[in-house]
Amino acid sequence: MQAAAEAPTDTAAARAVEVTKIYRQGGGAVTALDDVSVGFGAGTFTAIMGPSGSGKSTLLHLLGGLDRPTRGQIHLQGHDLSGAGQRALTVLRRDRIGVVFQAYNLLPTLTAAENIRLPMALAGRTPDPAWLEHLVASLGLTSWLGRRPAKLSSGQQQRVAIARALVTRPALLLADEPTGALDSATGADLLALLQATCRDTGQTIVMVTHDPRAASYAQRIVFLADGRVTGELTDPTPTPSWTASDRWNAERPREGSAMNHPPAPRDAHRAKHRPGRAVLILAILAGCAATLVALLALISTTESPVDGPSAPVLAVAMVAAPVVVAVVLIARVLGREPGRDDDLLP
Numbered sequence: 001m002q003a004a005a006e007a008p009t010d011t012a013a014a015r016a017v018e019v020t021k022i023y024r025q026g027g028g029a030v031t032a033l034d035d036v037s038v039g040f041g042a043g044t045f046t047a048i049m050g051p052s053g054s055g056k057s058t059l060l061h062l063l064g065g066l067d068r069p070t071r072g073q074i075h076l077q078g079h080d081l082s083g084a085g086q087r088a089l090t091v092l093r094r095d096r097i098g099v100v101f102q103a104y105n106l107l108p109t110l111t112a113a114e115n116i117r118l119p120m121a122l123a124g125r126t127p128d129p130a131w132l133e134h135l136v137a138s139l140g141l142t143s144w145l146g147r148r149p150a151k152l153s154s155g156q157q158q159r160v161a162i163a164r165a166l167v168t169r170p171a172l173l174l175a176d177e178p179t180g181a182l183d184s185a186t187g188a189d190l191l192a193l194l195q196a197t198c199r200d201t202g203q204t205i206v207m208v209t210h211d212p213r214a215a216s217y218a219q220r221i222v223f224l225a226d227g228r229v230t231g232e233l234t235d236p237t238p239t240p241s242w243t244a245s246d247r248w249n250a251e252r253p254r255e256g257s258a259m260n261h262p263p264a265p266r267d268a269h270r271a272k273h274r275p276g277r278a279v280l281i282l283a284i285l286a287g288c289a290a291t292l293v294a295l296l297a298l299i300s301t302t303e304s305p306v307d308g309p310s311a312p313v314l315a316v317a318m319v320a321a322p323v324v325v326a327v328v329l330i331a332r333v334l335g336r337e338p339g340r341d342d343d344l345l346p
């Protein structure tokens with residue numbers, strides 16, 4: 001039997017005891033959970049992490065009484081669900097448990113407001129207006145209440161599903177990837193809301209997530225792999241350096257961004273030395289101009305010959321000098337590879 005990840009006290013709001021879940025399909029079978037024992041203390045906020053297919057959603061569904069284990073027991077507030085009838089399970093889920101499904105599971109024919117009120121309507125109760133207003137405002141849903149799910153974005157649908165799960169103020173909230181469709185700011189707001197309800201109302205929260213930043217809001221992280229508990233981490237508060245580097249990554253402009261940035265050191269150096277290059281180019285142009293003047297002088301000399309070097313020699317000398325200067329200067333400019341600038345860096 002594997003090591004159990006037990007809640008620190010016996011006041012667990014939810015507990016899986018040696019739970020195995022095997023799905024049978026056609027001729028095959030998939031072991032989604034393999035002898036898992038894990039407890040969740042009342043009033044605690046726990047994150048469950050693990051690779052895709054590791055059994056996270058399966059565990060959440062079993063804890064919520066939405067499915068039954070193949071072997072083992074699920075205890076909710078001390079009650080073993082194994083012996084509970086369907087009606088008792090339904091009442092328990094309605095009154096004590098809020099579930100945020102990975103796929104939201106909103107009713108398509110109801111508006112956002114009707115979806116949020118649904119659990120209360122099914123129980124024949126009306127929601128506390130102040131709490132409902134607080135939830136709707138905190139989740140940024142005020143403008144979307146009259147819309148049906150098909151007319152809402154994924155993030156808005158997810159927030160409606162969260163409001164629906166929280167509206168009854170359940171003792172146990174089971175949330176499957178509740179920030180999966182949210183942008184980072186909205187996700188942070190939601191996690192702060194969950195932290196506050198856990199702290200202020202003693203609600204127990206079990207949240208599945210792939211996101212380490214989301215998990216860091218919890219007091220404890222339980223890790224699953226291949227249907228087994230492989231470890232846990234308590235008080236996973238992010239370190240200041242992690243937060244700082246995360247902020248840096250978030251704020252860093254994407255490649256190709258049109259934003260203005262201070263140039264990198266080497267670019268700054270090149271910008272600084274650009275006037276020097278202009279001087280070199282001017283020197284080349286001057287050399288070419290001198291060559292032209294020399295050629296014109298040669299032509300006029302051949303029309304009235306003088307003593308001294310023959311005309312061809314004079315021509316070669318007068319043309320060669322500036323050309324050599326020009327070639328040297330051009331070679332110097334073109335030959336300066338990026339890596340060759342290092343000696344000029346401050």
Ligand SMILES: Nc1ncnc2c1ncn2[C@@H]1O[C@H](COP(=O)(O)OP(=O)(O)OP(=O)(O)O)[C@@H](O)[C@H]1O
Nearest residue numbers: 023025030031032051052053054055056057058059
């Ligand atoms: N209803 C089902 N019928 C058959 N197999 C299932 C069923 N539900 C889950 N499984 C299988 O059980 C295993 C665990 O699935 P589960 O949905 O719990 O994983 P998960 O950790 O939530 O993954 P993800 O991160 O992708 O949501 C997987 O191999 C999955 O294919």
Ligand SMILES: [Mg+2]
Nearest residue numbers: 056057058102
């Ligand atoms: Mg899942």
